Amino acid sequence: MADINIPPPTNATSILAGASLRAGLSRLAKATAPPVVAVLLALLAGAVLLAVTGFYAFDIFTVMVNGVFQDVGSIAEMLLRATPLILIGIGLCVAFRCSIWNIGAEGQFYAGSCAATFCGVQFAGLPSWAHILLILVAGAAAGALWAAIAGLLKVLFNASEIVTTIMLNYIAIFMTSYLVTGPLMESGAAYPQSAKLLREVWLPRVVPSTRLHIGILIAVALAMIIYVFLFRSSAGYAVRIVGINSHAARYAGISVRRSILLAISISGSMAGLAGAMQIAGVTHRLYQDISPGYGFEAIAVALLANNNPVGAIFSGILFAVLDSGSELMQINAQVPQVLVFIIQGMVILSVVGFAALKFQSARPQE
């Protein structure tokens, strides 16, 4: 899995030094060129599909971009969409760096949403800040636990996390459906949804007269923290070594099991936190379909960022632009919104295509 483990520049000090500014910039350019080209290729493929099916691709994309960046309100909406993508994406960076194929962020998001809703409708009377904190921590913990099930099955029974996380997705979704039609259903109402969270526990908003809540700031801060964890901490080092070469990890005295559990739990906690923020910051109650597939989309977010958490901020925003834009395409040009799935799929293919080609050309020959 070496293709996803190309490390970031380790010599940060030299980049900051004026003398090697140019070297740093060229390194940055080298790191960002493939994802940029990948996205352009994917958009091109989308454009071709639009043209073939009788739409005016160029006009549609123009409308889309103009619409997304039209005013503060629309930018805020776009960032609101980016928040869960960034959060889940940075978590997946950790799992993927550890070579754990967590396809279950979707389920972990649901688990986090359920726990957050439970804590949100209970514990009335707590101070507002403490209650919000409780909601977020509960969401993160539930996501971590849900992911840890797959982690434990992997380290104890050698069960493929690919299969278990996919199965756990379905189970989490059915569980949510059960909760909103049963125990967590709003009492006295007929709809399959939980009670509404009280305004006191809503996440504070950061841009007046928009819905953009502090989650985006937390996501960006967490991206930095995860970056430091992965590349500047000994535990993150252990996670990466396990991901590249588990034999070397064992030789180095790293507990492979512990690192796997740590990585998948971090990954799950980010997805769970994203779910909690969706409840406390956006929908304010739990529904059956609380996620439109954030957990799957975030796989593309992490990959496009080459599993670098700081990069995931940007790729998360990019995908949010595509999402918001695809709604505009639909409103303005009646382009089926599912086009965005196609573009996402194409982005993933272009990114892995580039990474694999680059790895091949960089490989030393005997």
Place this chain on the structure above:
Amino acid sequence: MHVQPFLRMDNIRKRFGSVIASAGATIEVEEGEIYALLGENGAGKSVLMNILCGILTPDEGEIVFRGAPLRLGSPEQAVRHRIGMVHQHFMLVPSLTVTENYMLGQGSPLRLLSRMRAVSSRISELSDRYGLDVRPDSVVRNLSVGEQQRVEILKVLYHGIDLLILDEPTAVLTPQETDRLLDLLRGLVKEGKTVIFISHKLDEVMRVSDRVSVMRDGRVVFTTKTSETDPRELARMMVGRDVLMDLPRTAAQPGRVVLAVTNLHCNNELGLPAVRDISLEVRQGEIVGIAGVSGNGQSELALAMTGLVPTTAGSIKLNGEELRGLSPSAINRRPFAHVPEDRHKMGIVLPLPLTENVILQRYNQAPFSVRGLLDLNAIADHARDLVRRFKVKARDVDVLIHTLSGGNQQKLVVARELARRPDFLLINQLTRGIDIGAMEFVMQEVLKEREAGKAIMLISTELEELFAICDRILVIYEGRIIGEVPPDRSRLDELGLLMAGKRIDTAPAATLM
């Protein structure tokens, strides 16, 4: 001599990216001879032979075989020209039977496997004829390395080959198995077949070949009749200068016991006993060698001592402290260093820079980790220090380690382990796959550590390496230490018998300790 040689490979060139593997090599082989191709690892022998058997296509150059130009696109076409090769790493599918392996890639893909029985009886027939003792319905996974090699050789014979190429065939064999192989080759030549024999072992080349060519840096630098040369000349040709076969060293002055292994048992991956009742001691200021054919429990012994595979019984004491049952990370914190057998698999992490490789066991220890965070400056300083002291050829310490040559990688591993200031150093294969310059360098560094009073254990399959630096050599066979031999080349035969599992009556294992 002849106007038209049996085989001529003329000015063969092949490059992989920026690496030149074959730089205009030319060889001529006569019909019915054993022709040896001698050279260091990476000299280009295997590439040349892979071209001859159709796996690789040359960038330039011409092959003339039996008077006609030969252009091969695949190994299958080579087989059609009656050229076949036994590879160093066997090309047998472990989950299939011998017969199925022989049928692999034969004939039309749509053909049914109903011919299995006919193939089986043909295998038995050939096996009897050459005395190879191959049973057609054995599953390859269950065969020993020696048996697998016989399966490989028989496969080539089964396909009716006239020109047989063997790549490093003796690397995995005991001296006795080697003898048997060399006898077989002589017999094949008598039947009119031609053999090309790749090796880097001088003595075998001297014993069996009719003519020999030496390759260096992708070129053939020397060709002669074997009877007209001697090992010293061949060795000089291989490295381009005289080999320091014997490194200068003083007599050992063993001090107190640093490491004591008593009655150790452990199992291999499959749960079968791999180390059986091993007891040994390593003292300050001595190098104890462990000789043996690969697969006799050496790997498991090393892994058991470092806590990487669980032991089932016995004790491992370092400076009197019990290590058995400790985790690898706990052992890493003791003055115990370990140069692992396969650096690519275990010793280094290829896609990471030198800096992240030099802290492998100490990633969570001061000064490299402070309160859980890595101190990048301390790490870089340490890496630079090791690079300088061990003359590692690297542009900078933040280059990825896979860009370094094997010798430089191994230097860095040895440097890293010695920098941990161990009392005991466990080395499994010190010089495998590295160039002669690096080989001498690391051997000298290990000797220096001995002078400094360290206790050192060297597990090796290279007898030359053991003779060159060890103070005494223990022989491991089927998981047991079955004898001890002094590092004296005149006792090579004795060593060979022990490696083949034949105990010497005068020195029973029980009295060795």
Place this chain on the structure above:
Amino acid sequence: MKKTAISRRSLLASALGLTLAGTIWSGLAHAQDFKMGLLVTGSVAEEGWNRIAYEALKRVEKELGAKISYVELQQNPASFEKAFRDYASQGYQVILGHGFEFQDSAQTVAEEYPDTVFLISSSNVHDGKVIGLNTDSSQPFYLMGAIAAKMGKAAGLIGGMEIPPIKEALEGFVNGAKDASADFKVSQVYLGNFTDATAAKEAAINMIHGGADFVVPDADAAGLGTIQAVREAGPEISTFSIFSDQTEIAPKNILGTYIADYGQGVVRIVKGIKEGTVPTSNVDFGLKDTDVVKFSYNDKAAHPVSEDVRKYVEDVRAKIIAGEIKTRHRQ
């Protein structure tokens, strides 16, 4: 296929031409236009729930001369508020959120846009200008239940997801059956989605094997699997066509058709709004609204509904309209 494809494409092209002329994002509001927007979760292309709203919207365009636009959202509550705000901020006077799940977002956005009317399908909300429009399917399903109990041995119901419009409809069927014949057995299955037509068909086959001779789906697109199962089971098994006329698919088996002419209801309400009358409570369409909720018989069925039964049905229909029979919320 060709015909529909062409009409679809010309429709798309015209929509494209209109919008790219720059009405929405140019900021040049056509203040005089009467504009209506529609939010659906999923595709209006599919036969079923979302298409009902789309057709209502088309009728508003045609009959009231309104400028229309719709957006197919993913099943994602987070995006609803933005979509409402997008329309409201562009001066859309009426926005229809097609499903109860739009209710919260509409209420939030309504605070900022007091002039806009937010209609919410299958909801009983009434909060200022946020108005629930519900088609009470429990009433026609009550009639179907009555027919089944009078004519058959046992019935099976196949619901998509356990959501109010479907739960209520199934409850209406059960109540209608019990009132007609107290021992009549009705079994229910929820698919958990609206997409798994395969499961819908198997559930129906199972019910038929279990003795049901009436199997009725309320599962949107997946329900077609149920109709398929009924048709394959032969003329002894009956069903009803729900929401749109599917009689052609199984002419022998479909005894009657329940069509919710939601478009008619929406047109009526929107016309009022255009003329300045915003409803003062939530709207519940039922059998009383004969222009909206229609139930008709298929006389070509293998065993058409008999005159006796029809008489009984007319009787209970009158009682439902008069409010004498409660078809739902009995507990």
Place this chain on the structure above:
Amino acid sequence: MDHILTLGFLATTLGATWRLATPIIFASVGEVISERAGVLNIGLEGTMLIGAFTGFATVYATGNLPLGFLAAGAAGALAGLLFAFFAITIKANQIIVGAALNLLGLGLTSFLFRTYLVQTGQGVQIVPAMDVPLLSQIPYFGTPLFRQNVVVYSTILVALGAYFLLFRTSFGLTLRAVGEHPKAVDVGGRSVALYRYAAVLIGCSLAGLGGAYLTLAHANQFVEGMTSGRGFIALAVVVFARWSPIGAFFVSLLFGMFYALQLQLQAEPSIHIPYQVLQAMPYLATIVALLLVRNRTDTPATLGVPYRKV
């Protein structure tokens, strides 16, 4: 409750089991072939959707059922070609390429369905059921089990055919060797890439046919996302079946039974289990199955690992 214990109930369950297992059998047997060659394709879900859509669109346009299945198989193979190009030729990570294929499958079929096949009203004529002579006369079990359509019966042939291909032909021998020790095959003169392409193409065209079963031999409509996770279940089946095509047949039946029982138990008024719990059963069972199959010696040695020549 009592009638759950009757033969009739059992027979109904078994009939439904086979029908519900059919698409999973197609997909999982295909995946066995692909994984035996060392290629892990988690894009089955998307591939099945592509098959379901293509088959439906073809029959809707032409009314020709065999042509529909042919088109579905070909479309599946085309999806396989895309997968193979990235996973084998470019040597990209197979899991990620598979995830992309799922997105593309869902996106493309929904996009095209919404763009071109708006109103398909009556759907298509599906493959008719037929009686197996004699067997369909068996009391109780005859009708539910042996009055199915030919696609359901063909699952037996698919499983046996895959077994024959893998274990009784030279092609299968080489294909298995490619999954275990690709270098040996390469040196033996056969192209590893070619065999892996072949395995993926066969696997994906079977998945495509499994998808077409949904639209052409069971329901008569295409519904967006109608595979409803069957492609993922098929992945789990392969592990549970230890990479055996015959095993995949029976394990698929087991999962088909979970589906069938789930629908049957819901319809029982006497049983009060939330339907979500019943629906989660196949997924829970998969996890339990993984725990039971701990011995991994059957796993193809190079599963998921791209082959590099040098």
